[in-house]
Amino acid sequence: MSQKSKPHTYLIGEIGQNHNGSIDIARLIIDLASRPAIDELFHYTLMGMDAVKLTKRDLNFELSNSALKKPYNTPHSFGKTYGEHRNALELSDEEHYELYKYAKEKGLDFVETLCAPSCLSLLKYFSPDRLKVASRDLTNLPLLQALAETKLPLILSTGMAGQKELNEALDVITNYHDNISILHCVSEYPTIPQNVNLNSIPFLKENYPEFVIGYSDHTIGIATPLAAAAMGAGIIEKHITIDRMMKGTDQSGSLGIEGVQRMVRDIRLLELSLGEKAIFSDPAVEKTKMKLERSIAVKKSMKEGDILQEDDFQMLSPGDGYKWSEKDLLVGKVLKKDISENEIIYPDFHF
Structure with a gap:
């Protein structure tokens, strides 16, 4: 019998805005992502997540003036207006750099979603392992060009796009490099099962074989990312937090401490379980x-x-x-x- 294959799924813990504007909370979430997963039945200590992801915005290039000034009076608000709310959730370039160094100390890659060309100022401090393009910016071709010019590996999410929009984005980026990953995604929070459409993963693998294909998940729980990994997703991205009851619009839809451990454990065990395309008596x-x-x-x-x-x-x-x-x-x-x-x-x- 030949050696069993051991595929590796690149797991990204999306911190997003779950740090609530606090570098200390962000560090705690990085700690969570770096923990090994434990399988108690077989006494396995399994590799934790591969990376964490933060998002950098420039509010001068984010929303219209009227949208920024709009009152934002909800239980999850961090300011009287939406602009004040968004500003309270932003970390400085220096704080991103501190978290980059902290993630590296924990053995994690560091991924950044940059939402405007001006956010490239971050690169004066450090070079993320990968840059992420949010679903909403897949059609923001000037931003894609600015990101592609850095030659850093790019991850694209398709949560609001069809094949036409994806191809247009790829046409821009591949003028500079082809170190690209494409994540199937549905920008519905949370995504209901009928809309997940995991069969987009084999479609993308068949039609874009030159790129890594993955899945960015917005469902509740861990069943869907586990299924995506089984279908060959090379990257899984999932929102994570230290407390799903904490203030913040993304907290309740994220994986908490136990959920992160369960998802990482099950995907790592799945990797060991896939084996090879053959039937034999082991x-x-x-x-x-x-x-x-x-x-x-x-x-x-x-x-x-x-x-x-x-x-x-x-x-x-x-x-x-x-x-x-x-x-x-x-x-x-x-x-x-x-x-x-x-x-x-x-x-x-x-x-």
Whole structure:
């Protein structure tokens, strides 16, 4: 048997705005993403997430003046107007750099969603491992050009786009490089099952084989990202938080501490489970095979000198005797000693 393949799913913990404008909360979420997952049944310590992602906005290039000044009076508001609310949730370039260094200390990659060309000022401090284009900006071709010019690997989300919009985005980016990942996504929060359409993943894999295909999830729970990984998604992105009851519009739709552990554990176990495109009897089942598989046995007690006939045979466990496909090795053979009813016929019973 050839060596079993061990695919690796690149898991991104999306912090987004779940830090609530606090670098300390962001550090705690990074801690969560970096934790190994534990499988208690087999005593496995499994690799945690691969990366965390933050978002950088420039409110001067974010919303219209009227939208910024609009009153924002909800339980999740961090300001009297929507502009004040958004501003309260922004971290400075220096704070992003501090979190980049902290993530690196924890062994994590650092991904940044940059929402305006002016946000590239961040690159004066550090180079993210990947840049992310939010679904809403897939048609923002000037931004895509600015990001592509950095030559940093790019991740595209398709949550608001069809194939036409995706192709237009790729036409812009590939003028500069082709280190691109495409994430199937549905920009519905939370996404209802009927709208998830995971079959977009094999569609993207078939039509864009030169790129890594993944999935950015907005469903509740872990079943959908696990299924996406099983369908071949090379990247899974999921919102994470330290407390789903915390203030903030994305908290309740994110995975909390236990959910992160469960999702990472199950995807890492899935990676170990996929194996290869073949069917075979694994050496690990040999003991069970010997115990439970069937062997040719006699239906009745027989004496030394009796001639074995097919009508004398039945199939019983254990599985260490002759298989039915080998019955011609026994038919017509003479017993050289007595054999009791319902016993396996072994080679030492016949001439």
